[in-house]
Amino acid sequence: MAASTLDPRREAPDAGPPPAGLDHERPAPRPPGEDPDVDRWLVGRVVEGDADAYEELLRRHRDRIYRIALRVLANPADADDVTQEIAIQLWTGLAGFTGSAAFTTWLYRVVVNRCLNVRRRRRPTEELTETVHPSSPGPEARVVAGQELEAGLAALADMPEELRVALVLIQLEGLSYAQAASVLKVPEATVRGRLARGRAHLVKQMRSWA
Numbered sequence: 001m002a003a004s005t006l007d008p009r010r011e012a013p014d015a016g017p018p019p020a021g022l023d024h025e026r027p028a029p030r031p032p033g034e035d036p037d038v039d040r041w042l043v044g045r046v047v048e049g050d051a052d053a054y055e056e057l058l059r060r061h062r063d064r065i066y067r068i069a070l071r072v073l074a075n076p077a078d079a080d081d082v083t084q085e086i087a088i089q090l091w092t093g094l095a096g097f098t099g100s101a102a103f104t105t106w107l108y109r110v111v112v113n114r115c116l117n118v119r120r121r122r123r124p125t126e127e128l129t130e131t132v133h134p135s136s137p138g139p140e141a142r143v144v145a146g147q148e149l150e151a152g153l154a155a156l157a158d159m160p161e162e163l164r165v166a167l168v169l170i171q172l173e174g175l176s177y178a179q180a181a182s183v184l185k186v187p188e189a190t191v192r193g194r195l196a197r198g199r200a201h202l203v204k205q206m207r208s209w210a
Helices: 036-047 051-073 076-096 103-121 139-144 147-157 161-172 177-184 188-205
Strands: none
Touching: 036 051, 036 076, 036 103, 051 076, 051 103, 051 161, 076 103, 076 188, 103 177, 103 188, 147 161, 147 188, 161 177, 177 188
16 A cells, blocks of 8 residues: 555554664664564554554565465465555554454464465466576575475465464464464463374375485
């Protein structure tokens, strides 16, 4: 969502001074998701109508949104669509962010739910091939590089969605069991069980690479 669609005449109320690491005029660049206090301050500004804070929050987390969407959907075009949709949703959807959990936890939940809705609407995912890999260099390109990793992603794409999401959040995104349980709104024991079954599925599918 472009800032030009916002009312330029609207002035955001004073949300107080920015946390350490942010300029008074505009947030300073930081690695995405590194500082929850910065995210919380930016969210407060966005809710108050600050377009610059919205752009900064989106800049910090756009790569994360796309990466999760690509891993869950296994389709770059669908992942890009989800990223664009969530970028628009953030402007209005943040009113529902209560701050009871970290912003990134809330964001993971939004992305996962949107991806699952997309998966349920379309036909089963086709096997990933070199032609659907992201073309720009970077972390995601390195993850999908190589035939063995292609086979792993194909096995992930063929996995039941509840197992796939658990693997994406814990195995690939590095969330703890507690964090993944919070995102999925299920007990930790359920997350552990899904992860175990997902890993067993991968081992079975990847035996030829052993």
